[in-house]
Amino acid sequence: MRDIIVIGAGVTGCAIARELARYDWNVTVLERASDVCEGTSKANSGIVHAGYDARPGTLKAKLNVAGNAMMEQLSKELDFPFRRNGSLVLCFAKEDRPALEKLYARGIENGVKKLRILEQEELRALEPNISDHVVAALYAPTAGIVCPFGLTIALAENAAVNGVEFRLNTKVREIVRTENGYRVITDQGDFESRIVINAAGVYADRFHNMVSRNKIQITPRKGEYCLMDKKVGDYVHSTLFQLPTAHGKGVLVTPTVHGNLLVGPTAVAVEDAEETKTTAEGLSDLLTRAALSVRNLPAKQIITSFAGLRATEAGGDFRIGPVEDAPGFFDAAGIESPGLTCAPAIGKYVVDQILAYLPAALKTDFVAERKGIPNMALADAKERQELIRRNPLYANVVCRCELVTEGEIVDAIHRPLGATTLDGVKRRTRAGMGRCQAGFCSPKTVEILARELGLDPAQITKNDPGSTLLTGAVKDGIED
Amino acid sequence: MKKDLVIIGGGPAGLAAGIAAKQAGIDDLLILERDGRLGGILNQCIHNGFGLHTFHEELTGPEYAGRYIEKAKELGIAYRLNTMVIDLGMDADGRTKLVTAMNREEGLFTIEAGAVILAMGCRERSRGALNIPGYRPAGIYSAGTAQCYVNMEGRMPGKEVVILGSGDIGLIMARRMTLEGAKVKLVAELMPYSGGLKRNIVQCLDDFGIPLKLSHTVVDIKGKKRVEAVTVAQVDEHLKPIPGTEEEIVCDTLLLSCGLIPENELSGALGVAMNPVTNGPLVNESLETDHAGVFACGNVLHVHDLVDYVSGEATEAGERAAAFLRGELSQTDKETLVKAGAGVRYTVPSRIAVDRMKATQVVRFRVGNVYRDAAVEVWFGDKRVNSRKKKVLAPGEMEQIILKKADLEAAGDLSEITISINEQA
Numbered sequence: 001m002r003d004i005i006v007i008g009a010g011v012t013g014c015a016i017a018r019e020l021a022r023y024d025w026n027v028t029v030l031e032r033a034s035d036v037c038e039g040t041s042k043a044n045s046g047i048v049h050a051g052y053d054a055r056p057g058t059l060k061a062k063l064n065v066a067g068n069a070m071m072e073q074l075s076k077e078l079d080f081p082f083r084r085n086g087s088l089v090l091c092f093a094k095e096d097r098p099a100l101e102k103l104y105a106r107g108i109e110n111g112v113k114k115l116r117i118l119e120q121e122e123l124r125a126l127e128p129n130i131s132d133h134v135v136a137a138l139y140a141p142t143a144g145i146v147c148p149f150g151l152t153i154a155l156a157e158n159a160a161v162n163g164v165e166f167r168l169n170t171k172v173r174e175i176v177r178t179e180n181g182y183r184v185i186t187d188q189g190d191f192e193s194r195i196v197i198n199a200a201g202v203y204a205d206r207f208h209n210m211v212s213r214n215k216i217q218i219t220p221r222k223g224e225y226c227l228m229d230k231k232v233g234d235y236v237h238s239t240l241f242q243l244p245t246a247h248g249k250g251v252l253v254t255p256t257v258h259g260n261l262l263v264g265p266t267a268v269a270v271e272d273a274e275e276t277k278t279t280a281e282g283l284s285d286l287l288t289r290a291a292l293s294v295r296n297l298p299a300k301q302i303i304t305s306f307a308g309l310r311a312t313e314a315g316g317d318f319r320i321g322p323v324e325d326a327p328g329f330f331d332a333a334g335i336e337s338p339g340l341t342c343a344p345a346i347g348k349y350v351v352d353q354i355l356a357y358l359p360a361a362l363k364t365d366f367v368a369e370r371k372g373i374p375n376m377a378l379a380d381a382k383e384r385q386e387l388i389r390r391n392p393l394y395a396n397v398v399c400r401c402e403l404v405t406e407g408e409i410v411d412a413i414h415r416p417l418g419a420t421t422l423d424g425v426k427r428r429t430r431a432g433m434g435r436c437q438a439g440f441c442s443p444k445t446v447e448i449l450a451r452e453l454g455l456d457p458a459q460i461t462k463n464d465p466g467s468t469l470l471t472g473a474v475k476d477g478i479e480d
Numbered sequence: 481m482k483k484d485l486v487i488i489g490g491g492p493a494g495l496a497a498g499i500a501a502k503q504a505g506i507d508d509l510l511i512l513e514r515d516g517r518l519g520g521i522l523n524q525c526i527h528n529g530f531g532l533h534t535f536h537e538e539l540t541g542p543e544y545a546g547r548y549i550e551k552a553k554e555l556g557i558a559y560r561l562n563t564m565v566i567d568l569g570m571d572a573d574g575r576t577k578l579v580t581a582m583n584r585e586e587g588l589f590t591i592e593a594g595a596v597i598l599a600m601g602c603r604e605r606s607r608g609a610l611n612i613p614g615y616r617p618a619g620i621y622s623a624g625t626a627q628c629y630v631n632m633e634g635r636m637p638g639k640e641v642v643i644l645g646s647g648d649i650g651l652i653m654a655r656r657m658t659l660e661g662a663k664v665k666l667v668a669e670l671m672p673y674s675g676g677l678k679r680n681i682v683q684c685l686d687d688f689g690i691p692l693k694l695s696h697t698v699v700d701i702k703g704k705k706r707v708e709a710v711t712v713a714q715v716d717e718h719l720k721p722i723p724g725t726e727e728e729i730v731c732d733t734l735l736l737s738c739g740l741i742p743e744n745e746l747s748g749a750l751g752v753a754m755n756p757v758t759n760g761p762l763v764n765e766s767l768e769t770d771h772a773g774v775f776a777c778g779n780v781l782h783v784h785d786l787v788d789y790v791s792g793e794a795t796e797a798g799e800r801a802a803a804f805l806r807g808e809l810s811q812t813d814k815e816t817l818v819k820a821g822a823g824v825r826y827t828v829p830s831r832i833a834v835d836r837m838k839a840t841q842v843v844r845f846r847v848g849n850v851y852r853d854a855a856v857e858v859w860f861g862d863k864r865v866n867s868r869k870k871k872v873l874a875p876g877e878m879e880q881i882i883l884k885k886a887d888l889e890a891a892g893d894l895s896e897i898t899i900s901i902n903e904q905a
Contacts, residue, residue, distance in 0.1 A: 226611070231748075274704060278613040280721075304608030306616065381580075384588045392584040397514065397564040401745075437606035439622045443629055457635060462618035466705035469618050470635045471732065474660040477639075 002026045003358065005184050005193040007172055007207055009033075010041035011148065012335045013199035014155035015347035021162035023351070023360035028193070029156075029164060030186060032171040034464045035424045036417065037152035039201045041340070042427070043225070043276065043308025045265065046148045046256055047239055049338040050087060050140035052107025052115065059318040061110045064338045066345035068142060074344050078158055079372035080150035081257040087143030087239040088118070088127065090293055091136045100243055104138050114141045129235055129294045143239055145257040148340055149427035150372070153417070155343070158370040160416045162363070169465065172200075175210045181328050182211070195358060197330045197350065202273040202311045204319075204333035211326040216319060218334060220273045220309040223265025224282040226290075229301040229435050233259035240293045251289045253297070258430065261298070263290035265308070276307045303435050310336035320346060321353055328357065373411045373429060377403040398448070399441040401434020409445060413452045420453060422446065423463040442469070481591045484805050485509035486579045488565050488746060489599035491520020492787050493778025493794040495548035497597045500798025502555045506805055510591070511552070511559035512581055518552070518559060519545030520601055521624070522787065524631045527652055529679070533788035544787060560586075568596065568746040570771070577750075577774065595773040595801045598747055598761065599794065602740040602779040604649070610738055612644075614701030617708075623649040623737040630660055638733025642710050643667045644698045646674040646681070648785060648876075650737020655684035657735075664688075665729055668696040668712050670719055673850045675739070675876045677785055698734065699726060707732050740783045750774065757826040758782040765832040765841055766800035766809060767793065775801050782828050782844070785878050789844070810835055816888065821859065821900025823847050825875075832897070834888045841883045845899055847873045855905030856881060859898040860891045867905060 004020060006013045009031035020027045033039070048071050054060035075082035091100040100117065107115045118139045124130060126139075160166055167188065174185040181194035198207045205218040228235075233255050242250025253263050266282045283305055291297040313319055313334025323329045332350055335342070374387050376394060387394040387407065394407035412419045412428035419425045422432070425445050432438030432445065446469060450457040461467045485506050487494045490513030498511050517523060522530070525541025532538060535547070552559070560583060567580040577593040604622035619638055621629075626637045627649065639662050643650045646669040654664045667685060672695050674681055685692050693712070699721050700711035714725035742760040744752070752761045753770040760781040761769040768775050777797035778790045803809045815831045827845045851873040858866040858881055865887065873879065881899060888894060 227608070276704075277615040277701075280613045280699060283611055283613060302609060302611055303606065305611055305613075381588060384582070388582065388584075388587040395582045395584045395587060396562060397566075397582075400514065400564065403564075403566060435606075435609075436603045437608050439604050439606060439625050442621075442625060443633060447633075457633070462705075464705060467618040468706055470629065470637055471639050472636050474630055474634050474636055476636060476661055478661040 001180065002028050002191060002193040004195040004197060004354065005030060005182070005191055006197045006199055007184070008199040008201055009036040009156060009166060009168070010039050010199065010201050011037065011152040011155070011340055011343045012201070012332050012346055014152050014159060015343040016197055016199060016332060016350050017159040017164045018155045019347035019351040020354070021159045021164050022362055022366050023355070024363050025358070025360050027164045028191060029159070029166045030170045030172055030184065030191070031166065031168050034169050034421055034461070035419070036156040036166070037149050037427060038463065040309055040311060041148055041152045043306050044148055044223070044310070044337070044340055045252060045254065045262065046145055047087070047252070047254065047340070048082065048144035048146050049341045050107065050115070050143040051110050051112045051338070052103055052138065052140060053338065054110065056106060056109045059320060060338065060342070063318065063342035063345040063349060065111045067338070067342040068144070070344040071144060071146065071341070075146070077368055078154035078370045080154040081147040082144055083257050084142060084144040085238055085255060086139065086141040087241060088123070089138040089241045089243050090130070090134045091243045092133050092292065094135055096243055096245060097136060099245070100136060100138055103243070107138070107140065112140060112142065115139070127236055127238060127240070130240070131293055131295055133292065145239065145254060146340065147257050151340070151343070153428060154370055154372065157416045158367070161370065162366055166417055172207065175207060177211060177326070195328045195330065195354060197332060199332040199335070201335065202309050204311060204331065208323065208331055208333060211329050212323045213325055216333065217314050219312045219314070220270050220275070221312045221336070222268045222270045222275060222307050222309055224278050224286055224305065224307045225262060225264030226283060226287065226299070226302045226305045227256070228261040228263070228298060229303050230259045232261045232298040232301045235261050235298060236294060242289070242293060251286050253290050253293045261301070263287065263297070270309070273309065276309060278305050278307045282307070304437055312336050318342070320349060322357065330354065373408050373415070376405050376408060377430070398444045399431035399434060401436050402430040404429045404431040404441070406448060409448050410452060413449065420449070421461050421463050422449070422469065425449065446470070481589060483508055483510050483591050484594045485597065485801055486577070486591055486593040487511045487597045487599055488568070488579070489513065489520065489601060489780070490518040490559055491599065491601050491778065492522055492545060492548065492790045493601070493780070494520070494597070494599035495545070495552055496791040496794035497599055497777055497798035497801070498557050499548065499551050499555060500795040501802045502557050504799050504802030506802045509557065511557060512563045512565050512579070513559060513561050514564045516562055518549045518561070524627050525652070526631045527656070530787050533786065534791055548791070565746060568750045570750065575773070595775065595805050597797055597801055598774065598776040598780050599778050600743045600746060600780045602742045602783055604736070605739045605741055607736055610736065612698050612701060615704055617701070617703040617706050619703070619707035619733045620701065621733070621735055623647070623653045623735045626653055626735050627656065630656055636660060636662060638662060640665060640731040641733045641735060642698070642712070642729055642731045643735045643737060645669060645736055645738035646676050646692060647737040647739060648676040648680050650735060651676045651680040651684040653735055653737070654690050655688060658688050658690065664690050665731055666690070666712065667692045668698060669694050670697045670715060671695070673874060673876070677876060697721060701734060707734055710734050740779065742780045742783065744780060747776070747780070755826060755830065757820075758828070762830050763828060764815065765829050765837050767797040767829065768800065768804070768809070772811070773804050782826065785876065789878060812836065816894045817896040818843060819896055819898045820845065821898040823849065823851065823854070823901030823903070824899050827899055832883070832888070834885065837885045837888065839885050841885070842880050843883060843899065844878055844880045846875055846878055847901055848875060850874045851901055851903060855902045857900050857902050858883070859900065860894055861896060867902065869905060873901065
């Protein structure tokens with residue numbers, strides 16, 4: 001019998017797991033994918049929102065401001081990339097000015113610090129490539145950018161190091177109420193637990209509805225993005241949002257924390273909770289809309305495009321907390337934007353509620369610090385020398401575009417909750433995330449994965465089982 | 481460490497440049513190669529057809545590279561393998577080039593070089609750069625990546641294949657995949673003409689009954705884990721898919737052969753002026769960039785279709801770098817611009833100093849469309865000085881003209897030369 005089962009190893013599940021790990025509970029995280037950070041958490045804007053967006057009084061508003069405030073300290077503690085680059089909400093027409101001021105007022109009410117409305121001159125000094133049509137903007141210096149994989153993986157690794165068990169490739173089929181809690185039936189066997197925390201993203205309604213008569217509905221909302229080459233990563237410095245108008249919510253143009261330029265997302269409700277495909281219309285639409293924010297959007301520098309799904313709950317706010325008619329069952333559902341920002345605060349918020357239900361003592365041996373994989377690309381000359389001296393594999397460049405070495409890849413494979421797939425290596429090291437999009441490095445990465453995991457290269461997958469990269473040996477099936 | 485000449489890249493360009501420089505008397509030179517062996521991408525080009533111009537015989541890629549590797553070793557040219565150059569800069573003196581590299585044995589080190597030859601080659605355009613919509617399953621590879629798996633690792637990246645793009649690597653891989661037991665169902669080409677060599681279309685597609693659909697592209701990719709199908713559609717004259725022409729083709733693999741991009745990250749780090757058409761450096765008649773003593777050759781300069789031309793160009797770069805190091809490459813401001821006129825996409829070089837010109841100068845270029853019975857014209861200012869009729873001109877085949885130093889001298893102070901295509905000729 002476990003104390004707590006968390007369903008879902010996205011950023012929400014991992015943030016909760018890491019907070020749970022501070023206490024002497026017995027915790028297991030169940031994840032259907034082959035790695036953490038495989039759903040909504042892997043395909044989003046990577047923005048740490050300031051907190052002016054959400055309606056005052058909502059959970060979104062409260063947790064956004066709290067999560068934003070926690071991010072810097074957390075990034076140091078867990079060693080993941082985060083930077084406060086500030087954000088601008090662009091206003092394109094004089095008549096929209098009242099809406100901008102309303103947004104400012106809402107931010108103040110939500111407790112967002114340092115908010116200001118910038119006029120033309122200051123705005124252009126800050127962002128020289130901004131569109132000529134921008135008349136004013138709401139400036140939020142506290143907004144930031146974060147690596148969504150870096151954050152999620154760091155939380156998960158730290159949780160694992162502190163005793164949380166992660167069961168990957170484990171799909172929950174059914175949840176049954178028992179005398180002492182719940183039986184979670186999966187394709188890998190049954191798990192008994194006093195408490196279940198539902199952090200299942202676009203599938204959270206399914207699990208909630210298994211235990212509660214008060215049904216909820218989550219609508220997956222697809223967002224498509226285009227990512228551009230690092231050559232144009234400094235095209236803008238802040239995250240540029242568009243002031244929502246009658247014509248729509250607008251798309252953002254932002255640098256990523258790794259120095260690429262990102263534009264997106266679209267917002268289209270979809271039926272299939274796995275419909276992460278990009279569309280010609282979507283990509284064209286988002287580029288058209290992004291072009292409103294900056295002069296000469298460098299669309300020729302696109303290196304990849306992708307789509308992610310946000311879990312939108314009908315009520316419009318996060319649904320976090322105990323489920324009334326299911327004692328011991330806690331939701332962390334409807335976690336759409338600004339969910340990434342909120343994750344650290346959600347972790348704390350949920351754990352406070354669990355403590356009220358099942359008291360526990362703080363562990364004395366909790367390790368709060370986690371060290372990430374040494375990063376050759378970001379290291380200075382002296383650090384590089386030192387890394388190579390300690391491990392010569394750090395001199396062997398595997399991914400030339402992002403300067404990722406064999407040393408980093410081997411580390412990614414062997415650390416807690418290590419990478420077992422090509423995408424797992426990519427998200428932990430950035431190998432394959434550059435301008436050639438793994439053209440040169442994927443054969444080498446596959447070889448290293450096979451060697452380190454003791455597998456045949458044909459067994460290595462891109463991500464989940466079935467996403468096989470190689471179909472066999474040459475001449476297979478040819479008769480002599 | 482100090483070197484007279486550092487060559488970045490030990491593929492066909494770097495090898496030929498090194499050999500030429502050594503033969504021109506530069507002993508203190510070093511080739512830096514990021515891979516575990518010399519020869520570059522030729523190592524995975526196990527098909528034949530290389531060297532017809534240079535050696536007058538048909539060699540495989542490794543054989544062709546082997547001749548240069550042997551020669552380089554015979555001449556005692558120093559090289560480092562598994563060595564990645566990670567930065568290129570200029571010393572405060574404005575002359576010495578600083579090449580920062582790393583490898584397992586020596587760690588991180590910086591070489592002070594008198595001259596540098598850029599010979600880093602090129603990479604393939606990826607699915608992302610093409611912005612093909614659809615899912616992102618396993619089974620989508622650039623043709624060169626597939627070639628690496630098959631020819632270097634002996635592994636098959638798929639069984640039922642659709643190829644987008646009819647560049648030479650795609651055509652070669654259509655044949656290779658077929659020979660290795662895969663079924664290549666279709667080669668789709670966005671343009672109304674192929675980007676590959678005519679001989680490759682015949683030998684790699686026609687001979688194996690592989691269909692080539694021109695003016696077609698991939699508009700959707702299906703399959704969440706592994707590719708299950710792709711949707712191909714015809715495109716109009718603006719290259720936009722025509723609704724109603726979609727056809728779904730069941731396959732487990734999509735190979736992309738949609739163009740090559742010179743790898744000029746290091747050139748960019750140094751601040752070398754670039755040609756936005758080729759994505760390679762702008763060079764003069766000596767293949768020298770706008771940074772004195774920094775030369776470029778091979779696919780890092782502009783994408784070639786035949787390795788023989790790469791070797792030729794690189795030999796020139798090696799000789800010119802040697803001349804520079806001997807102080808024989810005079811500095812001059814008097815340069816004639818070489819311009820790409822109607823129908824011509826670019827020229828290499830893009831400027832010529834008559835003083836430094838050899839008796840003849842090769843100008844390489846590519847056309848932007850397929851032309852039949854059109855003339856290649858050379859203009860000195862507004863005076864047409866040469867017109868040569870060609871049966872066929874195609875974007876997939878590199879063209880060249882030869883300029884004579886005597887003619888340029890006779891023309892006096894010439895500010896520009898234009899190369900253009902005349903369809904009415």
